[in-house]
Amino acid sequence: MADALQVRNLCFSWANGEDVLKSCTLEVPQGEFWMLLGTNGSGKSTLLRLLAGLLTPKSGEINVMPPVGFVFQNPDHQLVMPTVGADVAFGLVEEKLSPSQVRHRVAEALSAVNLLELQRRPIYALSGGQKQRVAIAGAIARQSEVLLLDEPTALLDPDSQLDLVAQVKRLVKSRNLTALWVTHRLDELNYCDGAFLLEKGFLVDRGDPKRLQQRLMQVGLAS
Numbered sequence: 001m002a003d004a005l006q007v008r009n010l011c012f013s014w015a016n017g018e019d020v021l022k023s024c025t026l027e028v029p030q031g032e033f034w035m036l037l038g039t040n041g042s043g044k045s046t047l048l049r050l051l052a053g054l055l056t057p058k059s060g061e062i063n064v065m066p067p068v069g070f071v072f073q074n075p076d077h078q079l080v081m082p083t084v085g086a087d088v089a090f091g092l093v094e095e096k097l098s099p100s101q102v103r104h105r106v107a108e109a110l111s112a113v114n115l116l117e118l119q120r121r122p123i124y125a126l127s128g129g130q131k132q133r134v135a136i137a138g139a140i141a142r143q144s145e146v147l148l149l150d151e152p153t154a155l156l157d158p159d160s161q162l163d164l165v166a167q168v169k170r171l172v173k174s175r176n177l178t179a180l181w182v183t184h185r186l187d188e189l190n191y192c193d194g195a196f197l198l199e200k201g202f203l204v205d206r207g208d209p210k211r212l213q214q215r216l217m218q219v220g221l222a223s
């Protein structure tokens with residue numbers, strides 16, 4: 001399977017000169033769900049922002065299959081419209097679509113995350129997990145091939161957390177999407193195809209999630 005996401009020798013420094021990513025190389029095959037783990041400050045969010053094109057690398061190569069959908073830790077930083085349906089439609093304003101095409105895309109994306117019946121609900125009246133699903137529906141409506149999710153369950157209770165990760169896994173598999181999901185929660189590793197471990201800007205391990213789960217349970221992953 002071809003890679004939907006590829007990074008070669010990626011280096012990044014902030015303006016203060018701090019090296020955050022040190023020659024990182026990774027790839028995620030199309031249709032797979034991978035996770036990115038690491039202690040606080042190891043560079044996970046920075047890597048995700050580079051993949052989304054929100055930051056510019058110091059050196060190295062990034063290839064990500066477009067369009068890319070990004071899901072933030074806090075959905076209140078991303079949902080901008082008053083209702084569920086309006087928010088998902090807002091993401092389509094730059095595409096030249098007729099009103100009926102927009103309605104169709106919004107309905108299809110909300111069905112994919114089981115929120116169609118909440119289309120007219122105000123955003124403020126949603127739970128945290130429902131808000132994250134609206135953010136994911138936005139990416140699906142824009143027909144994103146790659147989903148980048150930066151600790152999307154950090155603000156969720158354990159039940160909503162596992163519902164969300166299971167739902168993203170189903171979406172990835174049923175639509176042949178590709179996802180990279182940042183987490184501190186080791187139980188989420190049960191849902192992915194593989195995982196990367198980032199330490200102080202170096203990718204120090206990768207591969208079978210069960211093996212990484214064991215390794216991290218033994219040493220304890222700081223969160």
Ligand SMILES: Nc1ncnc2c1ncn2[C@@H]1O[C@H](COP(=O)(O)OP(=O)(O)OP(=O)(O)O)[C@@H](O)[C@H]1O
Nearest residue numbers: 014015016020038039040041042043044045046047
């Ligand atoms: N805008 C910024 N300007 C300067 N330094 C930054 C900026 N954002 C992050 N950093 C620094 O970059 C390093 C990596 O931060 P990053 O947020 O990528 O880590 P992380 O692994 O996602 O951490 P966490 O698990 O706490 O979210 C940290 O030392 C952080 O202080």
